[in-house]
Structure formats: structure tokens, C-alpha cells
């Protein structure tokens with residue numbers, strides 16, 4: 001972990017094979033990085049009146065000089081790039097972070113929607129308060145209570161997904177150049193948000209117990225010596241995306257203590273807390289802190305539906321008030337229709353039961369994935385063993401570059417998220433995130449087998465170039481031996497879980 005004033009510029013070698021596979025001109029590791037605000041003015045070709053304007057938008061020069069400075073550092077999310085690539089039905093995508101919405105009974109949706117239409121159609125079709133409709137806020141408080149976090153519904157700001165909470169927190173707190181601390185790796189979807197607000201990210205390594213608090217303290221000391229204070233610490237303490245690890249209770253206490261003593265805000269992003277397959281639930285940072293320095297981001301995306309775009313924030317009142325103003329400027333209010341659907345759904349169905357059903361399905365898929373990894377990953381590969389959530393983080397032998405590997409994998413119709421998308425400093429080159437919730441058990445087996453094959457191919461190629469013996473697949477895997485892969489020059493930050501690679505069912 002380095003504490004550097006990292007300019008949020010794209011890492012070296014921005015044009016990569018996967019982007020080339022996408023055929024997207026200008027696509028970099030994080031997708032399109034649009035430059036131009038400071039570029040010298042060049043003559044702009046006039047519209048010819050014949051070519052449809054939409055096609056002419058391919059000519060960036062026409063617009064580049066109009067773009068704000070901010071667009072020079074804006075990045076596309078690695079995941080968003082991939083969504084376009086994985087749309088082909090033959091692709092087994094281990095790249096998503098999707099709840100399996102096929103599990104939701106269509107007849108339930110039809111019934112709840114028709115009751116809502118009969119009872120509240122005018123309101124469902126109307127604008128609503130920026131803070132959210134009164135009916136939905138107790139539902140969201142109920143979701144939090146299921147994890148032992150008690151809040152007053154009036155403290156809840158309804159948002160358009162958890163993603164909007166990240167955006168609103170940045171809008172409220174971050175000026176260009178401000179330091180934001182995150183885990184390394186962090187949620188790839190937050191990277192474009194931090195970039196858009198021109199934050200300087202300091203990424204703190206994790207191990208099996210989540211963010212390393214000793215390294216956080218070192219980072220804070222170094223920043224203090226430089227006269228800098230982070231605006232906030234962004235963490236996904238439970239079933240981290242992309243790492244799959246969970247912050248221990250001890251570290252939760254330590255983090256909250258640091259936040260309180262140093263008066264630093266913490267953004268606790270908790271989309272996955274209720275998707276626990278084993279182990280004891282842990283208290284949220286918000287509940288440990290009592291709402292003084294922790295801002296909480298929740299969402300229904302992973303336990304009900306990402307399509308309804310319902311999330312929420314709980315924040316100290318002065319921060320929340322600014323977030324409300326920020327939200328009004330973005331979208332006035334979150335969809336009334338979605339909010340009322342949630343209120344009706346909570347009234348008419350057992351939402352906890354649906355969460356339980358999903359957790360059962362995902363647990364089985366996780367187990368299939370862990371078993372498939374044991375079977376197909378070559379020696380020197382390690383992976384995390386999540387107790388919940390949707391993701392496994394894989395660390396490959398250091399000579400493998402997963403961004404390049406993705407291009408090969410796509411030729412074999414399988415996709416994953418290359419690790420670099422979860423860092424802003426070029427780290428993560430030999431790691432990847434794989435998802436087990438949005439694919440069937442058969443697809444997981446087949447997908448992991450294909451990923452294993454392309455890794456084996458790459459290792460063979462590397463060995464033939466370097467003249468070194470190729471690590472043999474199928475014997476000892478890093479995950480099963482507990483031996484971490486040697487980190488590459490810009491090595492990964494996660495070490496395998498204590499339980500990594502053990503047979504399923506064992507803790």
C-alpha cells in the first residue's frame with residue numbers, strides 16, 4: 001500500500017486486448033477516458049447535412065473542446081464495459097454482480113403491481129418528496145433491523161440505488177484533490193464516481209479480516225504529516241465487493257474508534273449483509289458508532305431487485321441535509337412507482353422469506369464455484385472463501401495479466417472482472433473477481449473450467465517463452481494449501497482466507 005498523491009489518471013498501457021475485443025475506439029482499462037478540455041482548439045468539421053448526426057458523434061473532436069476539465073479524469077467502470085461484451089447469450093458471464101431475478105415469482109410481481117395500481121396509481125405516477133415516500137422508509141428501517149441496526153425511519157434518505165449514495169457522499173464532501181480512503185481492491189463501480197469528483201484515492205490492503213487497520217493508521221499518520229486529512233473512508237465491511245472478505249469484529253471496533261477520535265467520516269456500504277451463508281452476523285459500523293461518524297449506504301438491489309433502483313442512506317443530520325439538496329439536483333426524487341411497489345411488496349409478502357430463498361440458492365452456487373476452482377485452477381492460484389455475498393477474488397500466478405486474459409477468455413465465451421478495475425493505481429494485474437449468483441451451477445462448472453483452460457494456456461505460453469517448467473494444474477492449488485501466490489510487482493492485496501480451499505461444509 002502506498003500513500004501517494006495519486007493522480008486519478010488511467011494506469012499505463014490503457015489500450016488493452018479486452019477493449020480491443022470490444023472494438024471500442026479509445027477504450028482504456030477502465031473504458032473510455034475522454035480528454036480534450038485543455039486540448040488546443042482545432043477546426044471542427046461542420047455537419048454535412050447528409051450523414052445522420054448520431055453517426056457523426058463518433059467524431060469526438062467536434063465536442064471535445066466543450067467538455068469540462070472533469071471529463072478528463074472520468075472513467076468508465078470496468079463492469080460497465082464488460083456488460084456490453086457479455087451480452088452475447090453464449091457468453092457465461094462470471095463478471096456481473098447480479099441478483100438472480102429469475103428467482104422472483106412473476107405472479108407475485110403481477111399481483112403486487114396490480115394491487116398498487118388499484119390502490120395508489122395516481123401517487124405511483126406522480127413526483128414525490130426528495131427524501132422518499134413515507135410508506136417505504138419503515139420498510140428500509142425493517143431491513144436494517146434484520147441486521148441489528150436500529151434507525152428511525154425519518155433518518156432515512158431514499159436514493160436511486162446504493163450507487164447514488166456514493167455519488168451524493170462525494171458530491172457533499174469531496175473537492176478536487178481531496179483524499180478518500182478505500183479498501184484495495186475496492187468496488188469497481190465506485191471508481192468512476194471517485195474519479196468524477198477528482199478524489200485522490202488511497203487504497204488500503206485487506207486480508208482475510210478485511211481492511212488492515214494497522215496500515216490504515218500508518219496511512220493516516222503519513223497523510224497527517226503531509227497536512228492532509230481524508231474526507232472519508234469508504235468500506236464494504238461485510239462480504240466485500242470484490243474481495244469476498246468480511247471485516248472482523250475487532251477491526252470494526254478499531255475503525256469506529258479511529259473515526260471518532262480523529263473525526264473522520266466513514267461510508268459503510270452494505271449491500272450484501274443479509275446474504276450470509278455461514279458464520280455469525282456482525283454488527284454494522286453504523287450500529288457500533290451510533291450514527292456520529294458513520295454514513296450508511298443500503299440497497300434492495302441484491303435482496304429484492306436491482307431493476308427497481310431503490311437504495312438508501314443514513315447519515316448525520318447535517319450531512320444528510322446536504323445530500324438531500326444534492327439529490328434534488330440529480331433526480332428530484334427516486335421513482336415513486338418503485339417506492340410504492342416496495343411498500344406494497346413488504347405489506348403483502350414475506351421479504352425475509354425471499355431473502356432466505358435467494359441465500360440458499362447462492363450458497364449452493366458458491367459451493368459449486370469453490371469446488372470447481374479446486375478442480376480447475378493451476379498451482380499457485382489462491383482465492384477467497386466468502387461466507388456470504390456474491391463474489392470470489394482470485395489471485396493468479398504473477399506472470400498472468402488478467403486484463404489480457406479476459407480477451408482470451410471472451411474467445412472461449414467466458415468473462416470475469418479483471419482485478420485492475422478495482423484499483424486506481426495499476427495494481428491487481430494478476431487478480432480477478434468472479435461472481436456466482438447470476439449463473440446456474442452448470443454454468444459455473446463450465447465457466448470455471450474454461451477460465452482454468454485459458455489460464456493453463458497462458459502459463460504454457462509463458463513457460464515456453466521463459467523456458468521454465470509450467471506449474472501443473474490439478475494438484476496443489478494455492479487455495480487448498482493455503483499458500484498465497486507470490487504477489488506480482490504490483491501485487492494483489494488480498495491474502496487467502498484461513499478457510500480457503502477447504503472442502504465445502506467445513507468452516
Ligand SMILES: Cc1ncc(COP(=O)(O)O)c(C=O)c1O
Pocket residue numbers: 097160161162163164187189236241269271298299300301306310311
Ligand atoms: C459495494 C456496492 N455498492 C454499491 C452498489 C450499487 O448497487 P445499487 O446502486 O444497485 O444499489 C453495488 C452493486 O454491485 C455494490 O456492489
